[in-house]
Ligand SMILES: O=c1nc[nH]c2c1ncn2[C@H]1C[C@H](O)[C@@H](COP(=O)(O)OP(=O)(O)OP(=O)(O)O)O1
């Protein structure tokens with residue numbers, strides 16, 4: 001079993017930090033890579049796994065600490081899995097609101113039954129920058145893309161993601177409820193098992 005008291009989170013996304021720290025509990029403290037550097041590495045991988053490893057290695061190198069990265073995104077069936085690993089950059093870096101507006105527009109004539117989508121999350125944990133055996137855990141969350149935004153919680157595409165098991169948008173879930181059932185929750189549950197924290 002590996003024990004970590006502090007891990008650096010290789011993410012500049014405050015929403016992820018909040019969710020992941022809540023899932024981990026207080027035995028492991030996540031520190032943001034933002035404490036060490038404001039430069040975000042270019043996500044040049046072709047998969048969630050590659051980008052998660054790339055971000056984790058970069059953060060471990062900068063901080064000198066074990067590093068956890070989360071690479072995630074939204075894969076829409078009708079779009080052949082797009083925006084996928086490009087989810088954060090879907091509207092050319094203009095941010096969450098622009099990403100959501102673009103997705104609603106692209107899907108505006110697509111009927112309910114063809115609006116299936118899944119959130120994907122890959123977590124990568126490296127003990128140090130050159131770790132030859134990163135721990136990788138993934139989680140998927142199936143839902144559908146709504147025809148208009150709804151809800152105020154969460155971040156990113158949450159207002160557009162309809163959650164079948166709750167019949168509401170992901171942004172209408174309480175943070176605690178989202179953290180029980182999301183793609184990130186599933187990946188973190190596997191990671192906790194791997195670390196002997198479960
Ligand atoms: O639970 C979620 N609820 C809503 N949207 C979500 C979620 N999980 C990922 N997403 C979206 C946000 C972003 O458009 C993309 C992640 O992109 P991704 O590169 O992994 O994260 P990021 O650039 O925001 O932060 P960073 O790379 O520093 O960790 O997927």
Ligand SMILES: [Mg+2]
Pocket residue numbers: 043088
């Ligand atoms: Mg990113």
